[in-house]
Amino acid sequence: MSLAYETIATLRRRLLSKEIHPRDILKDLFTQIDAREKTLHAYTYLNRESALAAAEKTDLSLPLGGIPIALKDNLNALGDPCTCASKILEGYTAPYDATAVSLLRQAGSILLGRTNMDEFAMGSSTENSALGLTRNPWDPTRIPGGSSGGSAAAVAGRIALAALGSDTGGSIRQPAALCGCVGLKPTYGRISRYGLVAFASSLDQIGPLTRTVEDSALLLSVLAGHDPRDNTTDLRPPEKFLTQKNGSVQGLRVGLPKEYFLPGMDSETESAIRSAADWFKKNGAILVDVSLPHTPTAIAVYYILATAEASANLARFDGVRYGRRATDARDVLDLYHRTRSEGFGAEVKRRIILGTFVLSQGYADAYYRQAQKVRALLRQDFEKAFTQCDLLLTPTSPEPAFPLGERTQDPLKMYLADVFTISTNLAGNGAISLPCGFTKSNLPIGLQLIGPHFGEETILRAAHAFEQAHDFFQRLPPS
């Protein structure tokens, strides 16, 4: 079998036993890429030569020695492009490594390439990429989710073993759910954001997309920890995750928030999530009904705060220093106008305008500051719920992957794709999405497990137990 189908954990064992060489993994991956990338378009850039060169001098004693990993195209890796899938960063070469990227290198992994995304991580379908759309490996007429859609499609389509993504409102978990892989958004502050091109700084978090929960834990163990370059990283000492895997959920209190089970939700999704809850109960977990009463406000709060932060974060793309610069500008104001009009896509412009409005004089009190207050209430919802339970169990996405083009003209409908994932970014909690079933038309369904702040070990143990008791993670998309 092609090594592209294996998990990181398995490949590490085979590398250490000298059964295989890192170049064998790359060769198999490139064979797969040659066969599938044309359909999927998961990558914006591939490091073929540099990856093969790196494979000849890997240190297998390191935790990810010899393992190729793909990066979402908003993570700076020295010498590689970093386009954020935007025309405004055309031709830009990253002059430094993000902390997460430098940790991957130090752990011995090989940078395979850069994955497609919604422009500046704004979107839920990867259709907002200026570099072309990505297709879902389970059904190429459908979206892979977003914004880390390239990462999810690459991992699910067996053209990457694992990829990093970023999650501001669900951008790791929702595409993981729609592509049938494992996506972890760690607690805010768990992984350094230094070198991740900022969308909304108080919500962004880097995380892994993998085939299995074990691989997710492996990557988190490498990436987590304090970084003096990111003042928001937590100070606790480094941890190794999922070192004990007893597969038990005995006594675990699993909360079912009633606001996440709505009348009219997709019936196949609902029944898969209910079955997952039943599995936890059958295996000794205690199901608890909980409430997160401010959930209905989350999307409104998010689209005020995230756009406000984005409007400031994206101000630096002005054509003066790097990236795209408009030609024939009359003066500096004209240069700004032309560069930004030509360089940004429609959704990015929409969010910059909205964000500038909610921060503007006379409106900041009505919108931005009000939204901050409601955010505090959302956070309290989670704190209260976690006095009654250890984990929350919800759907990741209200429905499976939808057809390409279905929502591109209706931004509000597109925003609803993140209705179950947005609250955790606002509250800062960590959460995972893993496969928990398939629809009749063979589309993956994702289960979300949300933990208290820095509760990743609990999340990963429960997710691993569920995963290993089912065969969902072993199913392959049609080739």
Place this chain on the structure above:
Amino acid sequence: MSTPAKWEAVIGLEVHVQLLTQTKMFCGCTNHYGDAPTSHVCPVCLGLPGSLPVPNEEAIRLTLLTGLMLGCTLAPVARFDRKNYFYPDMPKNYQISQYDDPLCAGGLVPLDPFLFPKEIQDTAEPKQAARFASPASISKKMSPNLSTLKIAAESTLTGLAPP
């Protein structure tokens, strides 16, 4: 025509101070003066995509120390704001500033009355002038001699304890 007596001059000073730190305010680059151009730059001070500022601990310490000397209220939490505007000399197109919760607020600069011109010393109660509680009481006769004010403020910062 209005008479000058109906107006009271209220003068605010924006005083810039360069702290003697080893490195810049938001990154680890040395701020040594006189070295080759653009030799002390990094992704943070260039405002490159993905970079994040980290406040200079020594600068915060010196700011709080100054606040203590001036009898300011010190903020329990350091909070910064973004002052957004587009300008070509500003790589991020916002300044990192403090609006609502500055590190030091309130406080006062006690001025030594003996450093003021003789005619002001004659008209002002020494204690009143020292507290500077009513600038109007001395502003009536004071000529706009900024250098005198500057000396007074400096002598306070270097030598005198807050009241």
